[in-house]
Amino acid sequence: MVTKFVRLLMTMSTIIAILFGFALPDVPQSAGVSEPLPAIPEYCTADEISGAGATVFYVVRPKAEALDTVYAADFGFSAANTDNFTAFADILNYCRQHPKTRVVFAPGDYAFNTDAGFGLDGLTDIYFEGNGARFVFSYPGAYMMPAE
Numbered sequence: 001m002v003t004k005f006v007r008l009l010m011t012m013s014t015i016i017a018i019l020f021g022f023a024l025p026d027v028p029q030s031a032g033v034s035e036p037l038p039a040i041p042e043y044c045t046a047d048e049i050s051g052a053g054a055t056v057f058y059v060v061r062p063k064a065e066a067l068d069t070v071y072a073a074d075f076g077f078s079a080a081n082t083d084n085f086t087a088f089a090d091i092l093n094y095c096r097q098h099p100k101t102r103v104v105f106a107p108g109d110y111a112f113n114t115d116a117g118f119g120l121d122g123l124t125d126i127y128f129e130g131n132g133a134r135f136v137f138s139y140p141g142a143y144m145m146p147a148e
Contacts, residue, residue: 043067043100043125062125067102070094072133079108084135085116096122105133115139 017024034056040046043066046058075094077087095101103126110133 062127064102064127067100069102072105083113084110085112085114095126099124102127104129107132109134109136111136113138
């Protein structure tokens with residue numbers, strides 16, 4: 001349906017352009033600008049990403065083996081809990097106070113039975129090792145909120 005509408009719109013635009021003597025604008029071509037490899041701290045690595053038009057950019061991320069490790073279970077995060085909101089909030093607060101932290105989750109399904117969300121502000125160089133853990137939310141909505 002959308003494809004047919006777009007074709008019809010393009011056909012009508014072309015006809016109108018021909019009748020009234022003006023050119024349809026072209027899609028601008030990429031300048032092919034690439035960014036240089038950024039400075040990488042010893043506890044990080046960088047992934048090179050090939051973008052459109054032969055552009056290259058880098059995503060710097062922490063290396064798990066170079067970070068201090070904590071376990072989600074030590075904060076009370078458990079598949080047996082009916083609500084892991086408080087435990088996860090405690091994990092995030094710990095990570096705000098301790099950058100360069102790797103948080104290891106055990107495999108399992110973890111329930112969240114609240115409509116409250118988590119602010120992600122103040123988190124730097126954090127590595128969540130999920131190991132197949134699944135977060136199961138009981139309410140629709142946005143649970144993770146970026147910094148404002």
